[in-house]
Amino acid sequence: MKRALTLLFIMVIIIGMAGCAKKLTGTTISGIIKENGQMPGEDFPGAVVKLIKGGQVKGEQVKIAPGATKWSFAGIEPGVYEVVGETPRGSRATLSVDTINGSSKGLVLDFRAAVVLSGTVKEQGKAPGVDWPGGMLTVKNTYGNVVEGKEIKAGLSEYEFSLQPGKYVVIAESLGRKIQSSAIDLSSGNKGTFALDFQESMLFGELQGASGVAPACLIQILKGTETIVNKNVSEGQGFYQIPLAKGDYQLKVLSNYSSLAGKQGWKARSSGGYELNRAFTIDQSLRFDIPFDLTIQATVTVRETGLPLEQEFPGGKIEIYNGDKFVDSKPLLAGVSDYAFSLLPGKYVVKAESFERLESATMDLSNAKESVSCVVDFDEVVLHGRLLSNINSTIPNATVRLKSGDQVVDAMPDVNEEGDFWFVVGPNTTWTLETDIPELGFLKRSSISVGQSTATHVDLDEKIRIEGRITENDLLPIPGEFPGGKVRLVTKDGIARAECDMGIDGTFEVFAPPNLYRVEADSETRIQ
Known part of the structure; x- marks a missing residue:
């Protein structure tokens, strides 16, 4: 019996020792590095490799010198790790490693380095010139997604992109022109190049009229005596663009606006309308703004009961409308009757407003060649004034009444803080003006004759x-x-x-x- 127990005890010890012999005390993770699937080239700057578990760096990082390719972590506790490598030029590589069942060796840590794609954008063989109209250079991947983009600038022909390995196309666009490179394969990590050249230059510009106005015209391009381009520019468009090959041309602009008569650069046509001509040579984009001076000088005369405005006119404003569209405005000033405006061809309504008076007149400039004028006449006048005091900083509860005899015709209770009052009355009339301020014990009546607008001030300090x-x-x-x-x-x-x-x-x-x-x-x- 004792012998049997002894043998059993020895067997348990042996089994236990055997179990301990199978338990892992340390593992190794090792491998080599590559860049974009290839062995690193001579320009590889070296790398730093870290071992990470649960977001924490484990052990010492491994530095790989330029020219070296191997890396290793020894004595690592079994588990699941992430191997992360980084280079000084920003490329990065990661691996997920499981060492629960033993070491992992012969791994490949592949750095996906950025690849340089460089090239040129030209216009008829030259760098974009001073009149370059602007454009965009975009890089798209094989799925058609835009990966990178840069503005094409005047005077700059060379451009460079830093991309991940893959296949790409480069597209240049400017004012409706579009050119594209063939497919560029950067999958191997080697540098790529492109060369794009716009074979046509762009003649472009604005139709420069008054602010916010775009006239209508026909633009023709002549090559010798042959018209090669007819381009209608509708009213409101304000901008034109015409692609042309290198060469000598004649620009002709035709328009029917009567207000172009006598304007610089324009001459009358025997068949009607007006034309502007310019010879030009183009080998790169050229900007030419077409001068449309369609403005017509218009004079608005404002009167009161048929007479010019005098120095006691209370002020107001003139507003000019084209339909419901507001065009221009000027203040009405005492003693000034005539107001000048620069307007485009069209039909206008002129409104004059002054202290609750509103009068209007119309002006038709549709076919005007010279300056035009119109008159706006106020049928009524304004009796106005101000309550003045050097003693009282505020004027409490003031009421000004307009009387005809003993009859109150109009009143302004609670005169504003500035003490201003006014009444719209007929011309050539006589009134009694009554100023009543009970808190100051002030009650004054004055007889006033009114021809045109008349100013009268009340001195509240009067004794x-x-x-x-x-x-x-x-x-x-x-x-x-x-x-x-x-x-x-x-x-x-x-x-x-x-x-x-x-x-x-x-x-x-x-x-x-x-x-x-x-x-x-x-x-x-x-x-x-």
């Missing part, structure tokens, strides 16, 4: 001299015996607005704002 004499029982006081007293001016709200002392002879003098007053006098408790 009126009031003098008189006191009697006793209808008799004049006896000097030396009269005890004297006080005289007060009281408005209808019961507030004394001014007061003074009586003289020894009963005379008094007091200054007060314009108003309706009750005069009160008291002497030794006697009040009258």
Whole structure:
């Protein structure tokens, strides 16, 4: 029995030792590097390789010198790792490695380095010139996706892209012209080149009229006596472009705008309309802006009741419309009746506005060759003014009334902070202007005759001299015996607005704002 137990114990120990012998204590991860599937070339700058597990770097990083290809991590605890390599020029390589069941050797860490694609873009064999109209250079992959893009600039013909290995095409576009390279294979990691050349140059430019206006015309290109291009430019287009081969040409622009008569560069045609001519040579893109000076000088005269505006005109504005479209505007100024505008051919409505008055007139410039004019006449005039005070910084609850006799025709309650007031009235009329400010005890009436617009200002600091004499029982006081007293001016709200002392002879003098007053006098408790 004892012998059997001893043998069993020995067998357990042996089995345990055998199990311990199979447990891994350290593994190795090793391999070589490549670049774009090839062994690194002489220009390979070296690399740094790291071992990463769970986002953490494990152990020391391995540095691979230029010209070397092997890398290794030894004594690594079994597990799942990621091998990450990086080069100084930005290429990167990764591998996922499982060492749970033992070492992993002979691995290939392949750096996918960027490949340089360089080339030229020219126009008829030359770098884009000073009038180059702009364009784009794009690189597309085999799926048609745009990978890179650069602007094609004047004076610059050489361009370079840094791309991942693969197959690409390069496309150059400018003002509707488009050229494309053949397929470029960069899969092996070798550098690639392209050469693109626009075989036609572009004659292009703007139709330069007034701001925001694009006239209509016919553009012809002649080669000798033969017309090789007829291009209609519709109204509102404002820009033209014509591709041409290298050579000598004649540009002819035809237009029917009457306002071109006498304008620089344009001459009348026997068949009607006007034309502009220019000879040119083209071997690269050429910009020529066609000068369309279609403006017509128009004068708007503003009057009041048929008369020129005078210095007391209150101001306003002129607005010009082409249909519902606003075209131009100018302020109306006192003493200025004539206003000049530069307009394009068309039909216009001129509106003049001034202090609630609105008048209008029409102007037809559709076929005008010379300056035109129109008159806008206000049938009514404006009586206006301002409440002025050097004493009161604010004017409380002021009301200005316009009266005809005792009848209130119009009123402006709560005059604005600036103290401005105005009334639209008929010409050659006479009115009473009543200014009422109860808090200041100010009530003034003024008679005003109005021919054209008239300005009248109200001085709120004005004082009126009031003098008189006191009697006793209808008799004049006896000097030396009269005890004297006080005289007060009281408005209808019961507030004394001014007061003074009586003289020894009963005379008094007091200054007060314009108003309706009750005069009160008291002497030794006697009040009258």
